[in-house]
Amino acid sequence: MTLRALKVTSASIVFLAILFFxxxxxxxxxxxxxxxxxxxxxxxxxxxxxxxxxxxxxxxxxxxxxxxxxxxxxxxxxxxxxxxxxxxxxxxxxxxxxxxxxxxxxxxxxxxxxxxxxxxxxxxxxxxxxxxxEIFLYPASYVGMLLFILILYFLYKWRISIFILSGILYFILVVDSFTAGIFLDAFFPVLQNIYSYSGKVTGSFYLLSYDDYLRLSKNFLPATREAALTFIILDTVVQSLKDSKKRRRSSKFLVAYLELEFTLQFLSGIKGDLIVTNLKTVDLEEIYNLCKENKSDEFAMKAKEKLDEWRKVTRNQKMTVSELYERLLNIHNYLKKSKYIRENIIR
Known part of the structure; x- marks a missing residue:
């Protein structure tokens, strides 16, 4: 069984558990x-x-x-x-x-x-x-389906699929609303045949009644739509907060990156083996944090490794200007090669 098939099967089991919930x-x-x-x-x-x-x-x-x-x-x-x-x-x-x-x-x-x-x-x-x-079943269905959607989002990472299915469901219910309920009502024989066939397969022989179908089309589906809209609103707010945080982080990183370039230019002009006891011209912590967040970026991770080495060295020993220059230059070169940093920050 493929991973996708396994996910679909487990999601079906979760859905049955949600119905009980x-x-x-x-x-x-x-x-x-x-x-x-x-x-x-x-x-x-x-x-x-x-x-x-x-x-x-x-x-x-x-x-x-x-x-x-x-x-x-x-x-x-x-x-x-x-x-x-x-x-x-x-x-x-x-x-x-x-x-x-x-x-x-x-x-x-x-x-x-x-x-x-x-x-x-x-x-x-x-x-x-x-x-x-019916009145109490509506909010119960809403809460249950909202929980199901959140499970699909957090555990299965199906964000795009949720948006697509929500759009399809919303489209169907809008068309049904414009046709005074006739559109969904026309699907009753189809769904009844599906239930009849599945009953023969499982041996349950359950015939879907029209009242049950109305409960599905007029109660469960609208409740699911509201749950999907709630998720979309929450997702929009969360994404907005993430984007705002990302912009602040990118702005701070850009300042630190420019400080790093200025420091490299300054150090390249210094002659002799002067000892550096403390570097205050570059906010390396901001550079480190942004690299740490982009684990899929090879060169960002290499820059992070160099910064980890930097931390160990600066805690235990002093450096000459030439040593400091070489370490900062290595970090700078990895940052320039980073795809994420090159596409999103340094343009």
Whole structure:
């Protein structure tokens, strides 16, 4: 197996792990809201009118409307919904019949009037409660896919691939938006056939439903787009900071390089074996740091090696002018041959 194939395989495994992570975030979001203020659900579903479920629980029961009892006929015999979303989904399977049953309950209608709401408000409330799962799945998908993109960036170094795929995804979703969702909807049979074929191969025989496809096209893909845009913004900021740091470093290096050339000219004119105890005319530390950062540049690394030797020598012994000149000249010659320094700094 080639390195590229190995990377793709491992990235696929990471993606499966991210899907599990999305489920954890999804559940965690519910736990956070439950811990902070459970009334937030009811304020959202009632458009800020109520802080508890006045339509079907507690207050409705206390008013002896018996609304839940009267709606039991709409539930399948073996249905035991454990969540309020599941309970409302079963009732809304036939919305027209549900409204008829509600309107037949005179006590319930009177109760709704006393609270300045209608049957339509109750049905809308139910739909919003059901939609909570989709609402929480969106940020969970966003967080999960952002983490996945960051993993691809830091571990796999796929920066360019991320940009290309993000552009393709953004293009598809923009076209879908311009066509009122028809563009992506047209791919449903294709994806369904792919799922059907993969099910035959794996033996799972899972048929993709239209609701699942809508969840993918209207929830997961837009969340992935937002995650990609977040990454692009972060990458732009980081690259800007890096470029700014690089410009400052290059500016300091250029000053040090000019100081080095001036010092070489000065030393070339000195006769005799004068002893040099300390060199203060050249900032060799800036030259060393820039060479150290460019490990792929052969001559920058050789200049760094010469500077390492310089450090050892200057700590243990003094140098004559001629020795100092020769050492600085060697460093200067390597710097002139460095491709990075020649193309980016010394032009």
């Amino acid at each position: 999305i489920v954890l975030v999804y559940v965690g979001l519910y736990e956070v809201v439950n811990a902070l203020d459970v009334k937030a659900y009811f304020r959202y579903a009632s458009d800020g009118k109520f802080e508890q479920d006045v339509y079907f629980f507690r207050e409705a029961e206390e008013a002896k409307t018996e609304i839940r009892s009267s709606l039991k006929v709409l539930l399948p015999d073996d249905a035991t919904p454990s969540r309020i979303q599941e309970y409302f989904k079963l009732l809304l399977q036939d919305e027209t019949l549900l409204k008829e049953k509600m309107n037949e309950n005179n006590k319930y209608i009177e109760y709704l009037k006393n609270n300045n709401v209608t049957v339509d408000d109750a049905v809308l409330y139910m739909k919003k409660i059901i939609n909570l799962d």
